[in-house]
Amino acid sequence: MLKTGKVLRSQRKFSEEFKRKIVHEYEFGQLSIKSISEQYSISLQTVYRWIHQYSNYNNLGVQVVEMKNSQEHKLKVQQKKIEELERVLGQKQLYLEYLEKVIELADEEYNIDIKKNSETLQSGGSKITKTR
Template structure:
C-alpha cells in the first residue's frame, strides 16, 4: 500500500523591515532589481510588488523600467574603481619591496638588524637586562 504523499509547498515570509530595506537598496541605486533577485534569492515579481507598496517614488500603475545603459554604466564605474584600487595595491607593493631592500642594506652594510630577531628571549619584566 502506497502512502499518500503530497508536495509540501514552501513559503517564505519576509518582515516589513526587510522589504523596506530591499526597496531602499533599489531606490539608492546601489543595486538593480536583477541584482537584488540574485543576491537575496527573491523573485523579481515580489521585489516589484514591494517597490510599488513601499517606495516613495514608484506607485502602482507606473511602470518601473530599468535602462540597460544604467547597468552598463554601473559596470563600467565598478571596473574603473577596481582598476584604480589595483593600481594603489601595486604602488603599495613597490613601497614594501623598497623598504625591505633598505632593511637588507642596513643589515649588510651597517650591521643594524631592524627586523625582529625571533631567537631573542622575551623578558619577564622582573629582572634588569644587562647592557652590552
Template sequence: MSNSKLKTKKSTKLNIRPYRVFSEEFKREKVAQISAGEISILSFSKLWSVSQNTVYKWIYKYSPDHKKGTIMVVQKDSEAVKLVELQGKIAELERAIGQKQMIIDYQDKLIEIASKELDVDLKKSFNPGP
C-alpha cells in the first residue's frame, strides 16, 4: 500500500534558475544597444531572462543620457516657435480688422456727407435691387 502512495504523489521539485552575474562590460554594451534603439527593453529582458527593473537599473547606472530622476522636456523649442508664429498671425489679423474698420468708417462718413449734400437719407432710401 505504501507503493501506491509513492506513485500517486506529485513531484514537488522546483525549477530554480541559477544565480547569474553579468560583467560590467556586458551591461554597458547592452545599455548602449538599448539606447541606440537596436533592441527594446522588453525584447532584451525576454531574451536574457532578466527583469525589466534590472534593465532599468543598468540603464540608470551605465547610460550617460538616462539618469534616474532626470526630466526630459520634449519640443520646448518648437512650442516657443509656434507661439511666436501664432502671435504674428494674431497681429496680422488685428491689422486686417483695423483696415476693414477704417474702410467701414470711411464709407459711413461718405454716406453721411452725401446725405447732407443731397438732402436725402441715403441709408434708408438705398435699394440695391435690380
C-alpha cells in the first residue's frame, strides 16, 4: 500500500489457453465483453486486445464494437408483447361472454340458478327433487 492509500495491484499473467477460452466465450455469445470483464476481473481493454489477438473472426485493423439492443428493437419487442396480451384478453372476454350466456340459458330453459347467491340454500346432493 502506498502512503496515499492506494493499493498496488500486481500484474497478473494469463495463459494463452485461458485467453482463447475467454475469446471463445465471447465469440459464441456465452458472455458479453462487459460480463467477461466483471466475472474474471479483467479490464475491458484487455478483453478487446485478446479478441484482436485470438479471434477467428476479427482481423487486425477492424474495431470490435459490441452493440446494445437499440431502442427501436426494444420497442418492437414490447409492441409484439402488447399485441399478444390483447389477443389473450380478447379470447378471455369471449369465453366470459359465452359463460354468461350459458348461465342465462340455464336459468331460462331449465329454471336453474347457477349464479351463487348468499340467500340460496345449498343442495344436499342426495335428495330427489320434483321437476315441473
